[in-house]
Amino acid sequence: MNIFEKKSRIIINCPLRAVPFLREEVSELGFNIKSESQTHVEIFGSMQDVMFLNLSLRTAHRVLFYLDQFYAKNPDELYRNFKKITWEDYLFQDSYFSVSSAVSHPTINDTRFPNIKCKDAIVDRMREIYGKRPDSGSERKGAMIYFYWMENHCEVFFDTSGVSLSKRNYRKIPYLAPMQESLAATTLLAANWNGEGNFINPMCGSGTLAIEAALIALKKAPGLLKDNFAFMHLKGYDERIWRKIRSEVKTQSVNNFKGKIIASDISLEAINAAKQNAKTAGVDLLIEFSQCDFRETIIPDGSGIVFFNPEYGERLGEEKELEEVYESIGDFFKQKCTGYMGYVFTGNFNLAKKIGLKTKRKIPFFNGSIDCRLLEYELYSGTKKIYH
Numbered sequence: 001m002n003i004f005e006k007k008s009r010i011i012i013n014c015p016l017r018a019v020p021f022l023r024e025e026v027s028e029l030g031f032n033i034k035s036e037s038q039t040h041v042e043i044f045g046s047m048q049d050v051m052f053l054n055l056s057l058r059t060a061h062r063v064l065f066y067l068d069q070f071y072a073k074n075p076d077e078l079y080r081n082f083k084k085i086t087w088e089d090y091l092f093q094d095s096y097f098s099v100s101s102a103v104s105h106p107t108i109n110d111t112r113f114p115n116i117k118c119k120d121a122i123v124d125r126m127r128e129i130y131g132k133r134p135d136s137g138s139e140r141k142g143a144m145i146y147f148y149w150m151e152n153h154c155e156v157f158f159d160t161s162g163v164s165l166s167k168r169n170y171r172k173i174p175y176l177a178p179m180q181e182s183l184a185a186t187t188l189l190a191a192n193w194n195g196e197g198n199f200i201n202p203m204c205g206s207g208t209l210a211i212e213a214a215l216i217a218l219k220k221a222p223g224l225l226k227d228n229f230a231f232m233h234l235k236g237y238d239e240r241i242w243r244k245i246r247s248e249v250k251t252q253s254v255n256n257f258k259g260k261i262i263a264s265d266i267s268l269e270a271i272n273a274a275k276q277n278a279k280t281a282g283v284d285l286l287i288e289f290s291q292c293d294f295r296e297t298i299i300p301d302g303s304g305i306v307f308f309n310p311e312y313g314e315r316l317g318e319e320k321e322l323e324e325v326y327e328s329i330g331d332f333f334k335q336k337c338t339g340y341m342g343y344v345f346t347g348n349f350n351l352a353k354k355i356g357l358k359t360k361r362k363i364p365f366f367n368g369s370i371d372c373r374l375l376e377y378e379l380y381s382g383t384k385k386i387y388h
Helices: 018-029 048-056 075-082 112-130 183-188 208-216 239-251 268-281 316-336 349-353
Strands: 007-013 042-046 062-071 097-104 143-150 153-159 198-201 261-265 285-291 303-309 340-346 361-367 371-378
Touching: 007 048, 007 285, 018 042, 018 183, 042 048, 048 062, 062 316, 075 112, 075 153, 097 112, 097 361, 112 143, 183 361, 198 208, 208 261, 208 268, 208 371, 261 268, 268 285, 316 349, 316 371, 340 349, 349 371
Parallel strands: 097 143, 198 261, 198 303, 261 285, 303 340
Antiparallel strands: 007 042, 007 062, 062 153, 143 153, 340 371, 361 371
16 A cells, blocks of 8 residues: 555654643644654644655654554564565665664563564565565664554554654754754744744854744744655655645745844854854854854844853863853843843753842753753843842
8 A cells, every 4th residue: 555645643753841842833733633742742644744744843853654553472473563564565675774663571671672673574574575675774864664662562653754853954063062953943932932033142052043043033944954854765755746845835934034143152163163054054144143252242122032052061160160151141131131031041950040030931851861941031121130
């Protein structure tokens, strides 16, 4: 059966704590949420919906299209059930594919082992049918099979995204430890950034926040920057349909917006990286870059968002050095940012106290495994320092 002609469950993954923003994003794209967990939302749709979602989603990591489910008590049963699936309907005989999974089963110590069993099942079936085996490996460059095996229940999906949607393809020069693109977009949506007003990003690093802010302001789908998705390697894929969907998504973007986006950093290397990344993303002409200490960042008259993503200080000596930085962020907010909303994304709650201003909201996130908060400050005239 041509998988591009059927409808099925679609699971959209994201990191812990990002589901509220993913849910809102998927709903705004016109889909009904069927269910959700701590790390995904589920909808029902077609592979054309999958194409649209892979192009459009800012907060997600991958889009999974349901294929089959069965019970398996051990790896041998997993192999047999995987081999029963008609992979020849979906994979080309000379295709490349990879297998990944989320497994929690008492018979499994090494989570790579069930992936190998399932890969072997696919290869063995294809060899029996075609007399030759398809190529497989760990690279996310071709078709991708993903399965959940919890207790004895297994669900099989096509991972239609391939390389995680968080990798937008514009960050050619990462510079130090940049914020992941999808996390940057999620924090911006949490800050209610929609392109109205100005967006100011001192300490911009490689420019991820400023670039994501520009993409949101322009209503430009982040997937437009990518040229390879895993669904392109399945039987039934029609490039004409893909080009049509891509063209329709592209026409929804705008060429400009009224506000300013300003990104500054004390490091010339960071500014050069940010400029190059913004150019690759096609938004370099919309961002004003400047090399300066963050305290010298220009704040235009008007309103908008001032967004900091300072270092967290993972070692004690670093934390002591950063105390002054966090105190200065509070002073900068108070003295220069009246009329704006201030945001600080940090994984160090002791340093956060040094900002010295009363938070309006503390929004929980994870940055990888680091427990973080997006701190929101209302910078109205006459703000007083309130120490905790």
